[in-house]
Amino acid sequence: MKFVFFPLSQVLAHVSRSYEVARVLRDRGHDVVFAAENTTHHRSRMDIVAKAAFNTVPVREPNFSYLWERMTTAGFRGTVGAVCSPAKWMPVGEIMESQVEVIKAERPDAVAGFATMSMSNAAYIAGVPAVNVYNAYYIDGILSRRMWRFYWDAYDAVFLAAKRRGVYAKHGKPAIRAVDLFLSVPLLSPDLPGMYETSGVLRNARMTGPILFDYPAPAPDWFSELDDGTKNVYLTMGSTGVLDVVLRAALDSLAKLPYRFIVTTGGQVDRGALGDLPTNFRMTDFAPGAEILKRCSALVFHGGNGSMYQALQHGVPMLAVPTHNEQRINARIAAGHGFCRILELRDAVNGMLAGAVREIVESESCRSSAQRMAGLVRASDGANTAADIIENTAREGRPPGAASN
Numbered sequence: 001m002k003f004v005f006f007p008l009s010q011v012l013a014h015v016s017r018s019y020e021v022a023r024v025l026r027d028r029g030h031d032v033v034f035a036a037e038n039t040t041h042h043r044s045r046m047d048i049v050a051k052a053a054f055n056t057v058p059v060r061e062p063n064f065s066y067l068w069e070r071m072t073t074a075g076f077r078g079t080v081g082a083v084c085s086p087a088k089w090m091p092v093g094e095i096m097e098s099q100v101e102v103i104k105a106e107r108p109d110a111v112a113g114f115a116t117m118s119m120s121n122a123a124y125i126a127g128v129p130a131v132n133v134y135n136a137y138y139i140d141g142i143l144s145r146r147m148w149r150f151y152w153d154a155y156d157a158v159f160l161a162a163k164r165r166g167v168y169a170k171h172g173k174p175a176i177r178a179v180d181l182f183l184s185v186p187l188l189s190p191d192l193p194g195m196y197e198t199s200g201v202l203r204n205a206r207m208t209g210p211i212l213f214d215y216p217a218p219a220p221d222w223f224s225e226l227d228d229g230t231k232n233v234y235l236t237m238g239s240t241g242v243l244d245v246v247l248r249a250a251l252d253s254l255a256k257l258p259y260r261f262i263v264t265t266g267g268q269v270d271r272g273a274l275g276d277l278p279t280n281f282r283m284t285d286f287a288p289g290a291e292i293l294k295r296c297s298a299l300v301f302h303g304g305n306g307s308m309y310q311a312l313q314h315g316v317p318m319l320a321v322p323t324h325n326e327q328r329i330n331a332r333i334a335a336g337h338g339f340c341r342i343l344e345l346r347d348a349v350n351g352m353l354a355g356a357v358r359e360i361v362e363s364e365s366c367r368s369s370a371q372r373m374a375g376l377v378r379a380s381d382g383a384n385t386a387a388d389i390i391e392n393t394a395r396e397g398r399p400p401g402a403a404s405n
Helices: 012-027 047-051 064-073 075-083 092-106 119-126 136-143 146-170 178-183 223-227 243-255 289-293 305-312 325-336 345-362 364-379 382-396
Strands: 002-007 031-036 055-058 110-114 130-133 187-189 205-207 231-235 259-264 281-284 298-301 318-320 340-342
Touching: 002 012, 002 092, 012 031, 012 047, 012 110, 012 130, 012 305, 012 382, 031 092, 055 092, 064 075, 092 119, 092 146, 110 119, 110 382, 119 130, 119 146, 119 178, 130 382, 136 146, 136 187, 136 205, 136 325, 146 178, 187 382, 223 259, 223 289, 231 289, 231 345, 243 259, 243 281, 243 345, 289 305, 298 305, 298 345, 305 318, 305 325, 305 364, 318 325, 318 345, 325 340, 340 345
Parallel strands: 002 031, 002 110, 031 055, 110 130, 130 187, 187 205, 231 259, 231 298, 259 281, 298 318, 318 340
Antiparallel strands: none
């Protein structure tokens, strides 16, 4: 069989999940093609896909670089203004049309969107089975809570619905609400079963278990130092673009702690602007995260779901500094299980990060909670479970919205 994957190519979590599932499907004898925009962009994470020799075809995507830049430079009002100007970063009609063109050209047995929400709309137009891969806690938080559902419905009605209807009309398809299309296909949530509960609204969610990924990077020159008895703290902010903000604000206070800080930048930090690093800091763009976490006493991170499970795999407690609502929800789930503490970004850049780091490193209760979860994460096999569901969806042959027609 043949599959087309649509990841958000500037977000490592979504690219890495699609990559891991694609590897499983290819090992089973299937053909997997990726669709992404501008793979040479400095924020693109499609290098891992290219190195694995998967074919990639061009497609329009949301411009999340624009949003991240507004988040870090324009404050809350500027970010809200950007979100409410989707034509600048998310021209949904053009994106859908581009996705439809890719599906019709590639003629797959099924398609998968990794946080690419318009993909189910495009698959409906093209008449191809589809699945979405995204964490259920975030979607459920929008659809099941009256206030957030009202905001989403209003945003959709004002900014997006007319653009979708135009694409439907062009292809001679009846208009179906985006939410109904989304709920008509499997939602594969890369989380441990029982990690959290979803409402009855999200009837299509299936917990696959974590889809674990470790960036294929060589060990840095200083890697052997990590076994010298000093407590190591792994610091990463994923693809959020705020690591330099955190470091500039907290570098001096973190330098006074009796820990070694391992910082991976994802290529998003101007090291020259930071000046000379303190002697207890080691920094690199990318590193083998699993091998580093085995040697760490704590993780300081952005609250990202993928990083959380990578740390849990090795029983490492964590401090989350979330930068947006999805990460905050995930961090609260983690805190509810006892292996994570939360520090808001505004507090992290205003002198509270060092104290919070010391607390998480020295917390036996957080460490014990993380270690209790480690076996469950290691025993999971999210990539294979997701691949099973994608194969079954293709065999069933039912496109999005079939039950609504």
